[in-house]
Amino acid sequence: AQSVAQPEDQVNVAEGNPLTVKCTYSVSGNPYLFWYVQYPNRGLQFLLKYITGDNLVKGSYGFEAEFNKSQTSFHLKKPSALVSDSALYFCAVRDMGNTPLVFGKGTRLSVIA
Amino acid sequence: DTEVTQTPKHLVMGMTNKKSLKCEQHMGHRAMYWYKQKAKKPPELMFVYSYEKLSINESVPSRFSPECPNSSLLNLHLHALQPEDSALYLCASSPRTGDSNQPQHFGDGTRLSIL
Numbered sequence: 001a002q003s004v005a006q007p008e009d010q011v012n013v014a015e016g017n018p019l020t021v022k023c024t025y026s027v028s029g030n031p032y033l034f035w036y037v038q039y040p041n042r043g044l045q046f047l048l049k050y051i052t053g054d055n056l057v058k059g060s061y062g063f064e065a066e067f068n069k070s071q072t073s074f075h076l077k078k079p080s081a082l083v084s085d086s087a088l089y090f091c092a093v094r095d096m097g098n099t100p101l102v103f104g105k106g107t108r109l110s111v112i113a
Numbered sequence: 114d115t116e117v118t119q120t121p122k123h124l125v126m127g128m129t130n131k132k133s134l135k136c137e138q139h140m141g142h143r144a145m146y147w148y149k150q151k152a153k154k155p156p157e158l159m160f161v162y163s164y165e166k167l168s169i170n171e172s173v174p175s176r177f178s179p180e181c182p183n184s185s186l187l188n189l190h191l192h193a194l195q196p197e198d199s200a201l202y203l204c205a206s207s208p209r210t211g212d213s214n215q216p217q218h219f220g221d222g223t224r225l226s227i228l
Binding site: 032096099101103105 | 119156
């Protein structure tokens, strides 16, 4: 069965600094990996996905993620954080076929001005 | 703006009431999902519909009754809920359940409070 781990409950970063939100995964086959962001009182918004190909995936709002097969990681990154990036971030994984989307526990990102 | 629309945004109901949550999408997606989300926790899958047929029920209590009247609409009928059912209920859609490489699109949810 697939699983996702987000080891940090909270990440704090100063505005303008680079940010990283960590995610590791476990699947039996090739993974389909996703990052979602949730702002207060909103649903989940899709940021980016890894299917196959380039290990650096670019997504919405200047976010990108680096896929590392040997470390089974898919860390979310942004070169320069904004206060408006403060939100709850979820990593998610699906295996091939008709399998459910499995979410990590979430990481709260706080960007301080 | 989200492409999945959920109504109402907020709902307060007593334990003996009957109410329904509604979800609508016009992206031509044939897979639709209900999730329950508690504060600061990830969404928990409740039901999956594929081509208007229920394909997954994650052992959800019968006081929650889903319905998919057509390919654009998804309802969740509520009856005799318990206080622990208070949560944010999210609807999502995707092109097809078997398309693992496609993201799910979420609505903004209905925040449900049980008195």
